Amino acid sequence: MNTSIIENYNADLADRLASTPLHYQCSGLSAVTTMDNIGGNWAYRPAPIFTIPVDARKLLMKKPISVKVSREDDLFFAENETLRLYGSGSTHLEAIEDFCKHLMYFFEHYKNTPDSKLMGESLKLKELYKDLFLEE
Amino acid sequence: MQVDRRVIESSLLSKGFEKQESSHHTYFHHIYVGKYTGATTYTSRGTKYKTYNIGLLGKMKKQLLLGSTKDVYDLCSCPMTGEAYLQYLKDNNKITN
Numbered sequence: 001m002n003t004s005i006i007e008n009y010n011a012d013l014a015d016r017l018a019s020t021p022l023h024y025q026c027s028g029l030s031a032v033t034t035m036d037n038i039g040g041n042w043a044y045r046p047a048p049i050f051t052i053p054v055d056a057r058k059l060l061m062k063k064p065i066s067v068k069v070s071r072e073d074d075l076f077f078a079e080n081e082t083l084r085l086y087g088s089g090s091t092h093l094e095a096i097e098d099f100c101k102h103l104m105y106f107f108e109h110y111k112n113t114p115d116s117k118l119m120g121e122s123l124k125l126k127e128l129y130k131d132l133f134l135e136e
Numbered sequence: 137m138q139v140d141r142r143v144i145e146s147s148l149l150s151k152g153f154e155k156q157e158s159s160h161h162t163y164f165h166h167i168y169v170g171k172y173t174g175a176t177t178y179t180s181r182g183t184k185y186k187t188y189n190i191g192l193l194g195k196m197k198k199q200l201l202l203g204s205t206k207d208v209y210d211l212c213s214c215p216m217t218g219e220a221y222l223q224y225l226k227d228n229n230k231i232t233n
Contacts, residue, residue, distance in 0.1 A: 072191040075184065079195070086195045088180065098160075102178065105158055113172065120225075120232045121174025121201060 052100045052133070059104075059133045067099060083128060107132055137209050138189045141179050144212040148177070151211065151218035166200075168222065173231050175201045188212070201230045 048064035067078045069092050076095040079086040085106070087099025110126040118126055145162065149155060153164040160182075166175035177199040179185065185192070193212070194205040202208055202224070210216035216224075225231045 073189075075191065077191075077195065081198060084176075084199045086199075088185075088192070088195075090184070098180075101158075101160065105161070105163065106176075109156075109163075117171055119168070119171040119173055120230055122172040122176075123174070125174055 049096070049100070052103060062131055062134055065103070065132075067096060069095060084125070103132075137193065137205070138187050139193065139209060139213045140187055141185055143214075144188060145179055147212050147214055151216075151221055166221075166225075168225075168231060173201075173225060175199070175225065175230070201225060201228070203228075 051058045076092045078095040078099040089095040110129045148164045156163045163178045
């Protein structure tokens with residue numbers, strides 16, 4: 001083996017080390033992900049929902065609901081684990097729209113169901129849904 | 137791991153769930169001694185939802201108060217009986233009076 005290769009390598013290495021900052025730290029950027037057409041499954045950061053469109057009006061949330069939007073294979077999902085709800089669709093907007101439909105369904109369901117007809121987890125869910133909206 | 141939507145719906149109905157229809161979805165509420173337990177899920181009617189794959193079954197896991205996607209598969213495709221599901225809910229303190 002030609003020893004000059006090793007010497008050149010060592011010289012290159014020393015050169016690169018000399019140009020590396022002394023107090024190098026990771027920039028804190030999120031992990032690099034592949035493009036959609038290579039790695040098809042991904043997730044957005046949770047996004048808040050402030051209003052729900054119902055027929056011709058909008059219902060304003062007393063507190064915004066956090067919705068996690070993700071894609072798995074050919075479906076988009078919008079989820080809130082606390083409410084145990086998920087919406088799905090061919091686009092992220094369809095998934096959020098679907099989520100809102102479920103939200104309204106369960107809001108009405110728990111509003112119209114007396115406590116005497118509920119037990120266990122359903123009572124907890126009713127409490128969550130109880131003061132969800134302000135009407136515009 | 138996948139289950140036909142119609143199989144899911146008929147399985148749930150035979151295991152203590154009550155059906156409620158809306159314009160785009162069918163909701164299934166688990167009922168015990170005349171009360172809703174809080175285990176509730178839904179199916180969609182679009183062409184993309186004729187079969188529920190592992191992703192969709194996984195979303196139903198928390199709704200049905202189950203611990204794994206495999207449990208959802210078992211409940212929706214018959215290995216888990218209605219009695220076994222009810223016992224699971226009791227054992228995990230999901231049903232209280």
